[in-house]
Structures are given as C-alpha cells and as structure tokens.
Amino acid sequence: MKNIAKLFVAAALLSLATGCESFYDINDNPNSVTPDKVVPSAILAQALKVTGDTYGLTLNGYGSWTVGYWGKTGTVNGYNEERTYTYGATYYQGFWGNTYDNLKDYDGIEKSASAQGQLYHAAIAKIMKAFNYQLLVDQYGDIPYTQSLQADAATPIIAPQYDKAEDIYKDLILRLDEAVAAIKTAPSTTQAVSGEDIVFTGNMTNWVKFANTLKLRILLRQSFVPSLDSYIRTEMAKLQTTATDGFVTTDVQVQPGYIQSTGKQNPFWNSYRANPAGSRIAQSNYQNGTQYIIDQYDKNNDPRVSQLYVKATAGAFNGTYKGVVLGDPNPLPGSTQISRWKDYGGILKGFDAPVPLLLAAESYFLQAEAKSRGYLTGGDAGAKADYNNGIRTSFVYFYTPAPSQSGSTNNVSANAMSDYTKYLDANSSNGLVSWDAATTRLDVPTGSNPRAVTKLEKIIYQKYLAMNTVTSIEAWNEYRRTAYPKFPPSLQSVSPRADKLPLRLLYPQTEVSTNSANIPADINQFTSKIFWDVLD
Template sequence: MKFIYKLQTIALIGFLLIVNACKDFVDINEDPNNPTTPVLDLLLPATQVSMAGSLRDVNQGTSILTQHLYIANTSRNFQDGTTYQQSWNGLYTQALNDLEIIIREGTTQLRWDYVAIAKLQKAYIYSIMVDMWGDIPYTDASQGNTIENPAFESGAEIYDKLFALIDEALADADKGAFAVLGDVIYKGSKDSWVRMGNSLKLKLFNQVRLADPGKAKAGIDALLASGAPLISTNAQDFSFRFGSTETPANRHPWHRTEYLPTKNYYMSQHFIERLFNADDPRLRYYFYRQTSNYTVGFTPTGNGYFGRYTGDPTASPNDNSVKATVGVYPAGGLYDNSEINNLPSTYIFIPKNEGVKNFKIVGNTDGTGAGVFPLITNAMVKFILAEAALTLGTAGDAKQLFLDGIREQLNSVITVSATSGNSAPPIPVPTLNDFVTARAAEFDAATDPAAQLNLVMTQKYIALYGNGMEAYTDYRRTGLPVLPAPLSPLNAFPLRLAYSVTELSTNTNVSDRAGELQTAQQTTPVFWDK
C-alpha cells in the first residue's frame, strides 16, 4: 500500500506512546517491520501501542461528532481527506502490518498463543475500520505491504470474514501452552483474551441486528447458550492504559494537548448540561473547571462549566485559561472538587462541596495523564446484552443488565481515577446505589420497550465518554440518544468518515473515482445502518 510518509519505527512509537507497564521492551534497536528474525514478544506490544496511537484521530473526531468534545469545523460536520488520514495510514502500515507478521511467523513457530492474540486484535481493528469507513481493503491488505493497490470490499462481506477470524483465534488459543510475554493489555491472560473475543462477537452480532435481525438473534442466542465466557468484570476490560511520564510522552492524548497553555478542545456544552441537569456524579470526574464562574453568551450555566455548543461557528477568543477542560476520567487529569454555586438544593448525587475553591489554570504538571482508552468494557457488554434483550428477545433481564452497566461503569470511573495517581475520591457506596436505584425507577416508568431502549442507549452514551467510536456507531444505528442539531452545520451529519486522500489518490482501484467515493462517504450508511 502506497503512502506519503515513511513508516515510523516501532522503537519511536514506543517512546512516544508506551505505557509504564512496557518499560521492559522499549529499548528496541531493530525495526520490527523489517525483522531478520521476528521476535514475537517485541512485536506484540508494539502492535498494541500503535493500535491505540493510530486510533487517536478517529476517536477525537467521533467524540466531537457525538458531542462529547468540541472543535469548530468537525462539530459542524466538516471533514476532508486529511481529517482521518493519519489513523487510516497508521492502522494499515503499522498495527495491521505487524499483526500479519505475528500471524505468519507465529504459525511457522507453532506459537498459537501469539497467533490467537494477533487474530483477535486484527478482527477488532478491522471491525472498527468497517464501522468508521464502510467499504475498505481487507483480503489484499492482509497480505501486508506486498500489494500496492488492494481491492476494497464491502463492510458486510468483511464482517462475515471477521466472525470466522474470531472463531479461528479462539480455536488457536486452545492449541498448546499460552505463555505470552510483552502483552500490554492483558499481560498474557488467556482467559481475558478469550472473553475479549467472545465479547467482540457479541458486539458485532448486535450491530447487525437492523440489517439482519435473524442473524443477530441466532448469533447472540448461540453465544449465550454455549456458555462462552464474556467480559464480566472490570478487570477483564479490553482497554489501553496510558502512562504518566512526560519524557518519553506516554500520557493520555487528551491530557497531552489540554494540560498546556494552548488547548485543542472545548468541552461540549451539550454534554456538560446533560450530566449537570441529570444530577450525574460523573460530572466531577469528566470535566475540570479552571475558574469558579465564567459566563458568556454561549455559556448559560456559569460555574466555570465553560464549553461550546456543537456547531458554534464563532471565533475563539483568548480563553484557554478559563474554559473547562478534561478531568480525571478518562484522561488522567484533575478531579474537580470545588463548589458549584448554583447546584439545585434538590440534587443528591453531585457533591456540593460548599466552601471548597481549588480552581486553577492547569499545566502539564497537573494530573498524571495515566488515563484509559476503553475499547470493549464490562459495562459495554452489559448495555449490549440489555439492548439485545429489549430488541431481539435474547436471554437476560434487560432492566438488570441496564442497571449493571451503569453500576460497572461508575465503578470503572472510580478505579481508573484512583489508579491514575491523581487525588480523586470514590463515589460513596450509598450515593452510587441510590443513583442506580433512581435509574431503575426511570426504567420502570418507561411506557414501552422503545422508551426503555432510549434509557439504555442514553446511559451507554454517557458511559462511552472516552470512546467516541462506539458512541458514533450507536448513534448511527439507533439514533439514540437524541443529540441537539449543530448551530451552524456545514454539511449533513456524516454517515461514514472521509477516506484518506493518500489512499484515494494512489490506489489505482479507486483513484479514477476518488471524488465520487469521498463525496458518498458523507451520506452513505454503513451496511448495518438501517
């Protein structure tokens, strides 16, 4: 596959992104993309680091589209061939290319444990790419860099191949010993990787339920009836944890850009108000206020919750020192424990913290940056099962699964915040229990399954803060939760992300219709979007 820039060495990627748990493998003096003798326990962690790094721009853009964050043009539905080019190119030339090396060499060496993990990571990455872009190169791209002009395949066809690939990986995991070294995500736990594979299958089956409800129901029913283990505790989450060092820079990307005098984002005012108005205790974990009160025309809430509404086209003043920024979850920033002066007296879940005033202008020494990129989590699995039970009639108590999803994500926020090295108090157990009980009352009061599904998808949306990709997929599939229209959109809401301009201009299979394909990305649904 042809690209403008040269593939960066895995050693450099390690020094830029690697987490603390990986200190024992960053001293690599050879390029694993051109190894004379591939060393699987060096290649594997490099693929995990490059996966997280390459998904950065996609995660940023989809977080903006789904109103978790704000950047002007993206929030107005603008994209072009450079917006996600780095993610597209990086996934193909780095993570996926190295995974193919592991699969090939691991098969030769009969190291089925490495092969199983590589196939599961490959299935995950390609599933995300289909969800983001629709039709993409798959079979030809799986040949590594040997085919310069890979053919594009339909997303539906690729999904079928991914189901088979996951089954292959799970079978490979049972071949011989499982003694993996260098695994950043699961530290070589076979049980966790098997649960990840089954949970990925569950997610993909659920995502096709509108396009093929029979297939979705049969797949989920078979998975549950078989007793296949799913991610069922937060410790089994398929997540990428960042480190806390500035040099080498391995902190969460949101911390790296926002805990500086200059900042890339505004917080989404719509999202802030959703949590504020719902008396949601995650408000203090998700956002950090640098000032006690800042009110301008587009920020009616005051209290320092200074963000921007989606699609606001007005120019940005010199306001980096007063706007709200990312908090302790998921970015590893600061926990906001200062008072909120107009918090309604009826609120019981957001702590009032009266008299506490610890506002400050944040810098790179504030917070640790040891945040998390939640990819497939226990909470997500619970919400998926609740959705499937409501819409497909699959096994499980939809209400209990809904409540379990809320509880487990709240616990994850507490755990990630506490283990990031920052000072963040846990949500008191009675408060957490009462918050879940209040959501149970809302579920009971819902008049029909559609209203209950709205509650499930709304709580899942709030829980997905930090993973805009899944929020973007859910919103296109279900239209839930209802998001306010952009104030001044430049385009219709994009149903797919823009292709890499480099791919369209150099791949002879598509270069003669590059403009047509790129234009169609804005308005063409992904195959599961019915």
C-alpha cells in the first residue's frame, strides 16, 4: 500500500487533466487509511475504469463463447473449455478476484464519501456495488456478501460466509433504493461530481436512471421464480411509482479518455484488434462470429450485418458472409476465408471507443417485457414502442463510430435510422422482428408452416442481436432465464443437459484454497442452477 499523499496527488491530476488519463496509475487501496482522510474523487475514475475492463473484456469474452456469438477458427489450437464446457476451478477465476477488489474500492469510496458528506459520490459507489454484486451472483449463485470486504476491518474476516443468492438480490434492490433516495434528497450544498465520473460526468439524474434500470433488470431476472411472484409485483409497483426520472435512454458507457498508447487503449480493441502501434495482433484471428449469429442478421435482411462483419475474400465462400461453428474440428482459418469483425465497425469501433456497461437497447427491451407481462403500465402499445426503440437504439450503437473515426469514412451514423426503417419494412411479416407479426419462417424447414412467436421470444431475440459481442454476458444471462433464443451449442459439448450447454462458472481455486469450509458443496457447471434459472 502506498501512502495517502499519492491519493491527493492523483486527485490534483484528475482535476487538471483534460484527457482523463491520470487515473490509469491509481492503484491504492482506499481502505488502508481512515474514511475521513480519503479523497473519493481520486479513486472513483479508476474504480469505474476497472469495472469497464471486467465487464467489457472478461465477461464479454466469457459470454460470447457460451451464448453462441463466438467460435474458434483454424488459426489457433486450444480453447478446450470453450469447445467442451469442461470448466475447472481456474477457468475465468480472475473475474472473481478482480470484481471483489473492485467492490473493495467502491466500498471505500462509499464509506469515505459518507463520512465527508459527499452524498453523490457515496450514491454512485452504492449503485456500482449493486452492479458488481449482481454480476457475481449471476455467474456463481451464493457468494460472500454480508461478510465480504472485511479482511482489513477492525475485526478482520478472511473466510467470509456465503449468503443465499436470492437474499442478495433482495438486498441489492434496497441498496439501489437508498442510492436513488440519497441523490434526490441531497442538499444543494452537496459537493458536485465532475470529471472523476467517467460514465455520466456528474449528471446525477442519469445515475438515478441507471439505478432504476438496474432495479428493473434485477426484478425481471428473477420474475419466473413462482415463489417470488408476489414480491416481484410489489417491487414493480414501487418502481412504477418512484421511477419518476425514468430509465436509461442512452448507452451507459465508461470513457476515461482512451488513447492509442500502451495500457490506455479500449480494452477490447487492445485484446482483439491492434497494439498501440496500430498493428493487427495475432489474437484477432483466433475467434470469430459463428455462422448462427451471422445468419440471424443475413437471413433477416438486417443491415447491421455489414456494420459488424466483412465478407470472406478468399476460398470457397469468397464474397459471402461466412461464420465459424463452435466445436468444429476443422474450422476455417481466421483471416480471409471467413467473415471477420469489421475494422472500425460496430464491434471493433476503435482504440478510443467507450466501453458499454448497459445498452440503451437493453433498457428498452427490459421495459417492453415488463409492460407486455403487466408489471409496468403501458400495455401492448407501450411495449411495442419500447421494443421498437430497443431495435432502433441498437442500430444507433452499432453505427456510432469511435471518437477518432467521427470524421472518417467509417462514420456511418447518418445511416442508422434509414437502415433501421429498412429492417422493419423488410420484416413486416416476420414475428422475430415485427411486434405485430405472430409467426416466423426464419428457422422453419422448407415446405412447413411458419411457427408461432411469443412476445417474450421476440424481445429476447432482438436483445440477443443487440448484445452481440458488446454486452454478451447479459445475453447469456437472458438465455438461462428465458431459454431464448435456441442457438446451437458446441459440437464438442460434454454437457448432459438437453440443450448441451453449461449453467454457471465453478467457484474459483482461490476460494477453494482459502475458504473451502464456506463454499457450497457439490457445485457442478451442468446441474447447479442459479436460483432464477427455472425455465428450460
């Protein structure tokens, strides 16, 4: 641990820097000193940036493999876990440790800000704690919660007990309510949040909308659990009444001021496209879009396909959109013979692109589902409007360039609305696209009658398309919750389940080694469901 002088230096740098770059070097533990001495603004940017890294890179990668967005190309060996779903205790274990470290930062910010009367900073930290704890619950189920983050407390707890996932979910709702109330009732003299907020730049109304949307996500995530129906309806009624500021209408993104420099590029671009010198890295050819996800755009006359992928330029599939198949023992190489992600397109936007934490499209689709199921008022008309807005904002996101590309030929943002309209017009009778159409022929054998499509299926299907390789972990969560869409599993799956997919991550080896007495017993990635996973 470094001394607190570093924190004050960092605070000064944050207030002076125009590019929001100095936070990259902040790695102090805010809890190593007393709360009244810590400067919350010196830590917040770094904490938000770490959340972006974990969500936009680690969880986005894991979700992309499990939910059918990615497959291995023939350019590389390995990826055994991704091809077979034979997870071990070290598979993605960094997610656990990094997230709890991140939570410790937010906990320190909350305590320090509260002690110093900085109510806005404390509320932001509380919201981000809820965000991160839900990420952990959704992949592991029961986790340390009430006794977590206390390893350096006056009475240290180094082997915390595990709380029930359902109980944690209920408490997250309370914490979000507290954060919203604190923001809304804060005195006018409360210290403002400014450049250290690399998500909303101090706009507290947007933080309220984000909290409302997270609450809606948490409630819908568990809404198919029969025993929770009364609770869900009660909380939804409260949300209807208290969410006067509404829900997120623009993408919630982390933007610390990414630049083309070592350690300061957009993390996804840095890992899957180019090094700081601008040269393509080898890993850019190791994985690619599956044939399934590409077909969902191509066969539906969806213009987004050309913004996400390029056509193969060589081989038997030259001039076509050609994906890979997860688990294919002889996949095509990941260069010219398949459809790679488009450079400076909707997925690989650029070195300075912000990292999404929650898409506006997801917010609208959550509202559409809540209204279509009667949880929120608005009825079918309101659900339809939200559903179409979800599709529209997906086009806007995928067509919006990185800041450095705004003046280049890669800026196709002007085409977003016209292509969105073309998409709806071309699919007026396709129930996977049109809200009013009841059937689809997309996945129906030739000569067979079209199959029926429910409102829930079309919502989740469009959400699936919107989250492709952007917020993939939410698509994976939504598949486990709803069993939509019916994407194909890996050809080499060892899962005994009917859908041949896994259900969860295993508790990490770090916990097995240090807290084994408290870890729930007999956890299996194919049989141990998260509590909200009740549909197959």
